[in-house]
Amino acid sequence: MVVYVTETIEIAGIIAFTSSGIFSAMQKRLDVFGVLVIGFVTAIGGGTIRDILLGHTPVSWLRNINIPLLILFTSITTMYFHRFVKGLKTALFVLDALGLGLFTIIGIQTGLEAGLHPGMCLMLGTISGCFGGVIRDMLLNEIPVLFRREIYATACIAGGLLYLMFEGIIGETFAELISIIFICGLRIIAFKRRWGLPSLPRFRAK
């Protein structure tokens, strides 16, 4: 049952991440191919960096044709029905929060399986969840929104800590579900209440 839930969340997460990439790309003057690449990179970028850092190659999306197909399908649908999909803003936001939670936990589990220090696993989890968006913004020639915005990576880190603490006590499955719900919930509450990390006093060179 849990496997089905996890798979459903993964599909939801990929759809949400892809759409978010497509929307970002459509704000710039890109052609169809460019928009497709951005959608793709947003969806699989974080997991790809994780796999490369760990040496898990060929990276995971190269081994499962369903992922690129799902991204392609989502991209085309989003491009074609962008006015309609835009109306689904709230739904997409929740899917994105769910995906963020799931991808973070997958990243942590991958690190634990590779026998890494829990602190490293936490970093890998955050990278898995957040860095697709970082590559997207680099390609779109912007400072990553992740570095300026409301609670996003922080939710991953907090939820990841939760997972690492409880995984040994209540079992992997329960810890996974609780952490995903926690990340997703924190993300939504933070967004609603406009919580943000303090930005540092601007430091002037010279």
Added chain:
Amino acid sequence: MVVYVTETIEIAGIIAFTSSGIFSAMQKRLDVFGVLVIGFVTAIGGGTIRDILLGHTPVSWLRNINIPLLILFTSITTMYFHRFVKGLKTALFVLDALGLGLFTIIGIQTGLEAGLHPGMCLMLGTISGCFGGVIRDMLLNEIPVLFRREIYATACIAGGLLYLMFEGIIGETFAELISIIFICGLRIIAFKRRWGLPSLPRFRAK
């Protein structure tokens, strides 16, 4: 004989890709070292991403000193004789199109050897052919021209499909030659006729 043809095209492709990088870099205020790095990255970036995604390490240029030497030589020549080389615009354009074709097919073949799904091989081929230019543009702080421009990646994808369809029927060698000629030809015709992909309606946030 085919090996010689392939090797000659590879050399031509590296020369053309390097020069294109050098010219892009010279439009910005970079010092000699910066221009060299951009030339290098443009020439080997695509193949490097392919090798990293597949786990073929050390990546291929690290195993063949002739590639960096060729790039270094081309870079210095291009920088020194830039007025003269600029006059070779048409020649460089054709070499670039040839290189694009060859690198795409090499990427596909590498994927097939690794036992990947043909769809993945197509993606790897496109990455091999096009993503050196993407890294170049990221380093030069611009949105990759590949995402906005005329038919470029599309030629790789079309030619790659051709290769995958015919490789089993007419043999690797013939399929390779036909696909390279196809990519190169499509690229040249598209450029001459100013074909381009449709750009999407600009999507406004909020």
Added chain:
Amino acid sequence: MVVYVTETIEIAGIIAFTSSGIFSAMQKRLDVFGVLVIGFVTAIGGGTIRDILLGHTPVSWLRNINIPLLILFTSITTMYFHRFVKGLKTALFVLDALGLGLFTIIGIQTGLEAGLHPGMCLMLGTISGCFGGVIRDMLLNEIPVLFRREIYATACIAGGLLYLMFEGIIGETFAELISIIFICGLRIIAFKRRWGLPSLPRFRAK
């Protein structure tokens, strides 16, 4: 003894690289998380690219929790006491030069151990020393300062050549110390005398 010296220099280098990242990030409007990521990437980026190109995975910082901890501690200290740390400009500059020297030589040694051509090792050394700053600038949406600035990468290349020439004659240890001192010294002198690489005549497209 040499091991202790090397370890001390490595710690000094990581501290200096991290602070330099933090300062760069604080000139932009980033939140605390963004500044942390930039500090981290500046410190470990070069070595990470080296490890990925070579296939040394999991990359080195994933295998040693002390490195992330040192970076985290340095980052927080630098953010909190940024006015004070800024006053240490000269000290940080010297540490940075020392780190640059050491990381370059470590990169070269890693290449030699992997049985690569000395020319490749030189490139790997330069990448290890310099490319953390390149990723930092890409993330901050700027053309890498390395490509425009005074003698920086050039010092790595010159010092690396020195190491490769003398390593067989006077032994690894002595060659290492001499090269690090050379890179560090050249960097400091070049900075004081405002030496720079020639920038190329700006090339106009069209």
